[in-house]
Amino acid sequence: xxxxxxxxxxxxxxxxxxxxxxxxxxxxxxxxxxxxxxxxxxxxxxxxxxxxxxxxxxxxxxxxxxxxxxxxxxxxxxxxxxxxxxxxxxxxxxxxxxxxxxxxxxxxxxxxxxxxxxxxxxxxxxxxxxxxxxxxxxxxxxxxxxxxxxxxxxxxxxxxxxxxxxxxxxxxxxxxxxxxxxxxxxxxxxxxxxxxxxxxxxxxxxxxxxxxxxxxxxxxxxxxxxxxxxxxxxxxxxxxxxxxxxxxxxxxxxxxxxxxxxxxxxxxxxxxxxxxxxxxxxxxxxxxxxxxxxxxxxxxxxxxxxxxxxxxxxxxxxxxxxxxxxxxxxxxxxxxxxxxxxxxxxxxxxxxxxxxxxxxxxxxxxx
Amino acid sequence: xxxxxxxxxxxxxxxxxxxxxxxxxxxxxxxxxxxxxxxxxxxxxxxxxxxxxxxxxxxxxxxxxxxxxxxxxxxxxxxxxxxxxxxxxxxxxxxxxxxxxxxxxxxxxxxxxxxxxxxxxxxxxxxxxxxxxxxxxxxxxxxxxxxxxxxxxxxxxxxxxxxxxxxxxxxxxxxxxxxxxxxxxxxxxxxxxxxxxxxxxxxxxxxxxxxxxxxxxxxxxxxxxxxxxxxxxxxxxxxxxxxxxxxxxxxxxxxxxxxxxxxxxxxxxxxxxxxxxxxxxxxxxxxxxxxxxxxxxxxxxxxxxxxxxxxxxxxxxxxxxxxxxxxxxxxxxxxxxxxxxxxxxxxxxxxxxxxxxxxxxxxxxxx
Numbered sequence: 001x002x003x004x005x006x007x008x009x010x011x012x013x014x015x016x017x018x019x020x021x022x023x024x025x026x027x028x029x030x031x032x033x034x035x036x037x038x039x040x041x042x043x044x045x046x047x048x049x050x051x052x053x054x055x056x057x058x059x060x061x062x063x064x065x066x067x068x069x070x071x072x073x074x075x076x077x078x079x080x081x082x083x084x085x086x087x088x089x090x091x092x093x094x095x096x097x098x099x100x101x102x103x104x105x106x107x108x109x110x111x112x113x114x115x116x117x118x119x120x121x122x123x124x125x126x127x128x129x130x131x132x133x134x135x136x137x138x139x140x141x142x143x144x145x146x147x148x149x150x151x152x153x154x155x156x157x158x159x160x161x162x163x164x165x166x167x168x169x170x171x172x173x174x175x176x177x178x179x180x181x182x183x184x185x186x187x188x189x190x191x192x193x194x195x196x197x198x199x200x201x202x203x204x205x206x207x208x209x210x211x212x213x214x215x216x217x218x219x220x221x222x223x224x225x226x227x228x229x230x231x232x233x234x235x236x237x238x239x240x241x242x243x244x245x246x247x248x249x250x251x252x253x254x255x256x257x258x259x260x261x262x263x264x265x266x267x268x269x270x271x272x273x274x275x276x277x278x279x280x281x282x283x284x285x286x287x288x289x290x291x292x293x294x295x296x297x298x299x300x301x302x303x304x305x306x307x308x309x310x311x312x313x314x315x316x317x318x319x320x321x322x323x324x325x326x327x328x329x330x331x332x333x334x335x336x337x338x339x340x341x342x343x344x345x346x347x348x349x350x351x352x353x354x355x356x357x358x359x360x361x362x363x364x365x366x367x
Numbered sequence: 368x369x370x371x372x373x374x375x376x377x378x379x380x381x382x383x384x385x386x387x388x389x390x391x392x393x394x395x396x397x398x399x400x401x402x403x404x405x406x407x408x409x410x411x412x413x414x415x416x417x418x419x420x421x422x423x424x425x426x427x428x429x430x431x432x433x434x435x436x437x438x439x440x441x442x443x444x445x446x447x448x449x450x451x452x453x454x455x456x457x458x459x460x461x462x463x464x465x466x467x468x469x470x471x472x473x474x475x476x477x478x479x480x481x482x483x484x485x486x487x488x489x490x491x492x493x494x495x496x497x498x499x500x501x502x503x504x505x506x507x508x509x510x511x512x513x514x515x516x517x518x519x520x521x522x523x524x525x526x527x528x529x530x531x532x533x534x535x536x537x538x539x540x541x542x543x544x545x546x547x548x549x550x551x552x553x554x555x556x557x558x559x560x561x562x563x564x565x566x567x568x569x570x571x572x573x574x575x576x577x578x579x580x581x582x583x584x585x586x587x588x589x590x591x592x593x594x595x596x597x598x599x600x601x602x603x604x605x606x607x608x609x610x611x612x613x614x615x616x617x618x619x620x621x622x623x624x625x626x627x628x629x630x631x632x633x634x635x636x637x638x639x640x641x642x643x644x645x646x647x648x649x650x651x652x653x654x655x656x657x658x659x660x661x662x663x664x665x666x667x668x669x670x671x672x673x674x675x676x677x678x679x680x681x682x683x684x685x686x687x688x689x690x691x692x693x694x695x696x697x698x699x700x701x702x703x704x705x706x707x708x709x710x711x712x713x714x715x716x717x718x719x720x721x722x723x724x725x726x727x728x729x730x731x732x733x734x
Contacts, residue, residue, distance in 0.1 A: 069432045076503035107496065107509045136443035142474045143510060
């Protein structure tokens with residue numbers, strides 16, 4: 001089965017979701033086009049012609065200034081001209097980096113995305129955001145530029161590690177909340193099959209997330225306003241990732257915890273209108289094996305994540321206006337507000353550890 | 368006097384040309400905006416608030432990957448948010464670099480250009496091209512993104528060195544040929560006053576070049592076709608600059624010589640319809656103190672510029688399609704063709720030294 005989703009940005013493109021769509025990408029590639037691949041991909045997948053491919057460092061490491069320079073140097077070294085299309089095969093970091101290189105090389109060549117992780121399929125592959133990290137923060141450098149096409153082959157999900165796959169589920173959970181009652185119900189319906197990586201459930205779920213994101217970025221491609229709702233949970237997640245040290249907590253897992261924190265803050269700030277939503281999201285997170293609060297994340301990863309440090313990291317978030325963090329908060333499923341300013345005391349309360357035992361300290365032993 | 372030129376790109380903007388327009392730029396700047404300045408600018412100009420300004424290395428040195436990374440790092444270090452506008456004050460290299468940094472920082476903040484050289488006023492400031500160089504070639508990395516406004520203050524021209532000012536005149540000459548009969552006549556009329564850097568002649572000339580370039584980039588902002596005529600002389604010029612070693616021959620001077628070579632090739636290839644044009648351009652070049660052929664440039668700079676090396680460099684030009692150089696050739700003043708493929712033997716003939724004495728070798732002495 002293949003699901004096709006048209007994204008009506010300028011220019012527009014199609015996202016193909018399903019088992020086997022990677023073959024369509026291969027068919028589309030001309031002899032002079034270039035394959036850029038995450039070197040962490042198992043060769044055993046057998047779908048990749050590796051000769052002539054440019055290999056990127058695996059994971060988030062790929063997304064720095066030096067790697068971007070090295071990739072651009074490799075394209076220039078091959079003397080590729082403007083008619084070249086880059087086929088980028090990999091996770092979100094590879095897509096972010098490869099997409100930015102394509103946008104910059106000769107002031108822009110075409111790019112086709114072949115995401116190989118659930119997270120990249122539901123997130124990085126749609127909307128045209130590209131980026132690399134600076135030492136000062138994540139995604140500080142990039143452009144918004146739409147790809148020529150996206151091929152999200154669900155077969156890649158089968159070879160993901162449990163930790164990686166779970167990271168994707170964090171973004172799926174976020175999309176369900178933004179998607180409203182239907183989004184939540186669909187995920188509730190598919191959760192068990194998803195956890196088993198059932199192909200049909202994957203295709204339905206990815207397609208739902210892509211469609212949701214497409215409708216939002218069509219209205220606001222440059223993130224001037226409405227698109228910011230997609231950052232639900234991300235102000236907290238970025239702070240967590242930063243304080244924990246990038247790479248320690250998988251992005252989607254941090255998003256799930258950040259979503260929990262956003263719900264808590266929404267309640268404390270009087271923004272939340274549906275009092276049943278936090279418990280419902282917690283139940284769903286549990287079924288998907290995700291932490292539903294920063295505290296749960298502290299415990300799982302044995303991290304202290306001091307509130308003061310998280311607050312400081314939030315001030316560095318690039319969406320902060322004049323260093324005053326703004327929040328994306330749900331009013332109810334399907335209605336998410338952005339740019340909400342909150343009392344620092346409320347934010348601190350949400351960030352404060354609620355459990356008595358500090359992570360990493362031993363339980364007092366009985367004599 | 369001030370001349371205002373509207374550029375109807377998406378988004379549109381205005382270019383202000385005249386003595387004193389830099390003050391308007393200063394008035395436009397908000398307290399949180401950032402000044403990025405060419406460190407080669409004489410402090411004595413007195414128009415620059417240097418406190419808090421980010422200084423770029425002077426000249427073409429600024430335009431490399433490391434400098435771009437350093438500039439982006441400086442912006443991130445100051446934790447500037449998306450509401451910031453960069454005011455970039457400097458020559459073409461500073462504008463290219465600063466414009467690219469603005470396009471990339473937080474996926475794009477606004478930029479205002481204040482060109483301080485004649486070359487930058489007539490070339491880099493209009494059309495939205497930004498770039499840095501790679502070791503593999505010039506301008507290989509960049510984006511096309513329009514500025515918020517451009518302030519071309521002719522007073523800056525007064526403090527330029529003769530060599531720098533002359534480089535600007537090379538692009539002015541190129542514009543005159545593209546501009547057709549009226550362009551040529553206007554330049555013939557203003558040539559003497561221009562050489563004396565007369566303010567009114569400068570304003571008229573810069574405004575003509577900006578208007579010409581604006582009309583062309585409006586039709587083809589991304590250089591898919593028509594905009595390529597602006598590269599008249601540049602395939603040769605880039606090859607010369609590359610073989611000579613970047614920085615040795617000022618860009619506009621190389622363009623003047625490249626324009627001469629393009630006219631020669633246009634004649635040899637049977638493209639040229641106006642047989643009087645080469646002599647007319649040569650006369651004008653002489654009045655402006657510019658070389659009108661690659662040979663003249665060889666002599667002036669004591670460079671060998673071997674044809675084989677120039678040819679090789681052309682294959683690296685980013686406009687080359689599958690390593691086959693294409694040329695921008697004048698049919699007559701005001702009618703310029705682009706994408707013209709030429710017999711390699713014709714190109715070699717144009718590149719071959721016509722004077723007997725090899726540059727750098729001594730004239731045989733009489734016994």
